[in-house]
């Protein structure tokens with residue numbers, strides 16, 4: 156019998172920072188990744204548009220035979236987790252709640268920074284999720300919209316990344332935070348620059364590790380984990396695959412095989428009218 160896969164989606168390469176951790180923790184699983192590169196970035200779009208894109212991505216993955224869906228995108232997790240959990244017959248995991256768990260353990264002075272896309276910050280999803288676990292934590296938020304195109308263009312080592320990080324993180328540098336959440340799955344690509352500006356005393360948290368743990372426990376709970384043999388990954392993107400392959404292989408430290416580009420025509424069955 157053919158193995159069922161774990162489905163994951165993001166607007167582009169960002170979700171690969173989550174895939175990397177899932178792959179490490181669950182080496183026997185087969186993962187199908189969907190990057191909506193033709194419509195990246197999601198973070199500046201309306202909640203309606205993000206929800207529609209999330210539904211379309213999930214519908215596409217569902218037809219590929221998946222047993223669990225990971226929303227490897229904070230923006231879609233903030234705006235569409237509930238609807239996907241309601242509409243789909245398989246477990247659906249977002250990245251915000253697992254990340255909030257790690258924050259609560261990491262902070263000692265209960266002053267936490269959250270950086271993310273405009274849509275994620277506007278939704279207050281992190282604040283809500285953190286406050287459910289500890290209402291005494293003070294959350295300082297900042298959107299960093301240009302980090303996503305910088306990551307998608309592979310410019311994380313360029314001066315532009317440093318200049319933008321300096322500008323975006325200025326207020327957080329003076330907020331006496333001891334923990335900073337990279338509340339966008341693209342941001343770990345810029346982790347060195349962010350660390351450099353925030354200094355050694357600030358713990359940087361990203362969604363990948365905690366989400367991977369959540370994936371493992373959910374698979375075990377539903378008795379659908381694959382623990383034997385070697386897993387693998389397949390990738391689908393909605394624009395040309397070259398840039399995705401190049402940046403993706405840098406994130407995963409290995410060449411990306413099996414990246415397929417979906418032409419509008421292949422994809423049209425999954426597109427919902429507005």
Ligand code: DGL
Pocket residue numbers: 165166167169170195196197198199227228229230231272275303338339340341
């Ligand atoms: N990587 C996504 C996130 O975590 C989406 C970023 C974007 O497309 O703006 O929010």
